Amino acid sequence: xxxxxxxxxxxxxxxxxxxxxxxxxxxxxxxxxxxxxxxxxxxxxxxxxxxxxxxxxxxxxxxxxxxxxxxxxxxxxxxxxxxxxxxxxxxxxxxxxxxxxxxxxxxxxxxxxxxxxxxxxxxxxxxxxxxxxxxxxxxxxxxxxxxxxxxxxxxxxxxxxxxxxxxxxxxxxxxxxxxxxxxxxxxxxxxxxxxxxxxxxxxxxxxxxxxxxxxxxxxxxxxxxxxxxxxxxxxxxxxxxxxxxxxxxxxxxxxxxxxxxxxxxxxxxxxxxxxxxxxxxxxxxxxxxxxxxxxxxxxxxxxxxxxxxxxxxxxxxxxxxxxxxxxxxxxxxxxxxxxxxxxxxxxxxxxxxxxxxxxxxxxxxxxxxxxxxxxxxxxxxxxxxxxxxxxxxxxxxxxxxxxxxxxxxxxxxxxxxxxxxxxxxxxxxxxxxxxxxxxxxx
Ligand SMILES: [Zn+2]
Numbered sequence: 218x219x220x221x222x223x224x225x226x227x228x229x230x231x232x233x234x235x236x237x238x239x240x241x242x243x244x245x246x247x248x249x250x251x252x253x254x255x256x257x258x259x260x261x262x263x264x265x266x267x268x269x270x271x272x273x274x275x276x277x278x279x280x281x282x283x284x285x286x287x288x289x290x291x292x293x294x295x296x297x298x299x300x301x302x303x304x305x306x307x308x309x310x311x312x313x314x315x316x317x318x319x320x321x322x323x324x325x326x327x328x329x330x331x332x333x334x335x336x337x338x339x340x341x342x343x344x345x346x347x348x349x350x351x352x353x354x355x356x357x358x359x360x361x362x363x364x365x366x367x368x369x370x371x372x373x374x375x376x377x378x379x380x381x382x383x384x385x386x387x388x389x390x391x392x393x394x395x396x397x398x399x400x401x402x403x404x405x406x407x408x409x410x411x412x413x414x415x416x417x418x419x420x421x422x423x424x425x426x427x428x429x430x431x432x433x434x435x436x437x438x439x440x441x442x443x444x445x446x447x448x449x450x451x452x453x454x455x456x457x458x459x460x461x462x463x464x465x466x467x468x469x470x471x472x473x474x475x476x477x478x479x480x481x482x483x484x485x486x487x488x489x490x491x492x493x494x495x496x497x498x499x500x501x502x503x504x505x506x507x508x509x510x511x512x513x514x515x516x517x518x519x520x521x522x523x524x525x526x527x528x529x530x531x532x533x534x535x536x537x538x539x540x541x542x543x544x545x546x547x548x549x550x551x552x553x554x555x556x557x558x559x560x561x562x563x564x565x566x567x568x569x570x571x572x573x574x575x576x577x578x579x580x581x582x583x584x585x586x587x588x589x590x591x592x593x594x595x596x597x598x599x600x601x602x603x604x605x606x607x608x609x610x611x612x613x614x615x616x617x618x619x620x621x622x623x624x625x626x627x628x629x630x631x632x633x634x635x636x637x638x639x640x641x642x643x644x645x646x647x648x649x650x651x652x653x654x655x656x657x658x659x
Contacts, residue, residue, distance in 0.1 A: 226653055229352035230646040234331050236267070237344035237645065238324030240307075241333035247308035249374040251281050257370040260307040261285035264368050267347055271354035275366070276390075280382035286369040288383065288390045291350060293362035300363035301577075301659060302397035302613060304604060305343040306372030306379060309335040316636045330639040337632045339400045341640045342619035343368055345648040349656070360656055365394055372604050375424075375564060380604035384611055396577050397608050401599050401633075402617025403581075403651075406497055407625035408480045411591045416500075417581060418617025420469045420598040421605060422507065423543060423568030425536035427550075429453060430529055431558045438524035447519045449557050450530035454514045456553045457534055462510045464488055467539050469596040470507055472573060476595040499630040506600035510546045512536045512553070533563065537600060540570035566606050570598070571614040577659050581618055584654035588647060589622055620651035 243263055245256035261277050264287050268275050275289035286307075293300070312321035312334040319325045321334040335341075346366060353360075367390075371379035383390060402418030431453065433446030466474070466487055474485050477497070485493040490508055494501040512534060519530030538546035554560055573596035585592040605615035621644040623629055632638045 226352060226650060228355065229348040229649045229653070232351070233344050233348040233645045233649050234326060234642045236347050237331045237336065237340055237640070238326060238333070239263070240340045240344055241324035241331070241335050242322055244322045245308045245335070246311050247371060247373040248311060251284060251378070254283070254308070257307055258283045258285040261287040261368060261370070264307070264343070264347065267351065271351045273350060273354055278383060278387060280370070280378040280386075284370045284378040286367065286379050286383055288387075289366045291353075291360060291364045291366065293360045293364065295362055298362035299395035300365050300391075300393040301656075302365045302367060302391060302394040302608060303346055303656075304367040304369060304380070304397060304399045304608065305339050305346060306369050306376075306604060307340070307343065308370055308373050308379070309338070309340070310373050310634045312636075312638075318637050321638070326642065329643065330641050331645070332637065332639040334638055336638045336640040337629070338634065338638070339619060341621070341645060341648070342400060345619070345645060345652055348649050349652050358657070361659065363393065364656060365391060369604060375566070375602075376604045376607050380607035384607045388611055391608070391611055391613075394608075394611065394613055397605065397613045397615045398618040399605065399615070400603055400617055400619050401601070402597070403585075403620035403648075404629060405589070405592070405622050406500060407623075412480060412593060413589060413591050413622070414476060414480060415585050415592050415594040415620070416473075416597045417573065417578075417594050418599045419573050419596040420467065420540050420570035421568065421602055422537040422539055422598065422600055424564055424566040424602045424606075425538060425546065425562065426564040427534050427536060428561050428563050429532045429534060429554065429558050430561075431531075432529050433526070435528035436526045438526055442526055445526055446528060446530040447526070450519065450532055453554045453558045454517070454532050454534070456555065457512045457550075458514045460512060460549075460553050462512070462549055464490065464508045465510070465539055465542060466508065467541065467570065467598060469570065469573065469598045473504070473595050473597045476593065480593065499628045503600050503630055504597065506537070507539070507598035510536070510538045510542055510549060511600075512550065538568060539598070540568040543568065566602060567609070569605050569609045569615060571616070577614070577616070580655050580659040581616070583658065584651045585620060587654055588651050618655075620648045620655075621645075622647045
């Protein structure tokens, strides 16, 4: 492994917070609609400028007007080796300034934190990556193999106009990439002073957003009526919403639970893991959802007048399935939805999973341990979806590795898409050092 180079990294560590603040100030709110979205083009050009300053050339690709993503390739010492992709999205979810302690697009640095929408999801990783490669370029550091950088649009709406577009229309940009790192993982959970679990994402659940439609006989609301679309739909929705699908332990979560048992000296009942997981704090909500398929009704639509029984009623349902569980999930759904209700997919995307082993994982583990004596890296499955779903299509092994050593009392999970999203400056500096060690060694 390469030796630490604190002197060289001083500049990256010093500028990472400022880069993040600047990036937060470019409002890249993704509403899911190109007409009302903004800022992705400006953000991509800003990143291109920061790379250009140090002599790294990049290309901006637009899927639709303003929906810009940027890709650059840093040549490695051994160009015959496969490349590594480091990707991050530039868009963010909306934020309402009235709810925040600081303006969500101020990028204000206060109390040792950088505040603003995107501070943890995921302009932090964008800024850490930028700070590091700028430092490398200034000081002549070359990675052992090609590193491809992708700063993309539209992740928060599923990536169709960002990562998915690049993968489908410009796959040559990722020529030779066999592995990728990005969100959501690499952050710490403090067990005790000398032990922190670092959760590395090796899997994420599949996405199955669906529309349910029930038909029935329309009629007058005052009559006796036994074929009511609203009733039929609501019965299905209630069954789905109150279902608790059985626990299934996939390999990453089996390893994760074993690590939690060991770290806390407890035993976890695999059928009822929630109680034991509660001690992990708010992150347990994300973890609990990775132990089973889930299904949650989110929208309802029916009728137009109090005394008219409508002929149809509709609902939207958010379903998520574990890797390898897609068919089982469809069986579970069919059983819950029952007769007389049609189901169609609105958005359907694959679950992805890779193993927690090999030289790349060894490099992550070594980099974390070198910067934190108490680090214990563990794999986990993310309950949500990321651009990994797109990049996996090109055959890459995808990992959530955006390293942050976090203060023990920070409620990190609630900051994702949350009010007062913020990230400790110290954590950013730590992340830059870990990424430096990792990328020099992999
Ligand atoms: Zn994200």
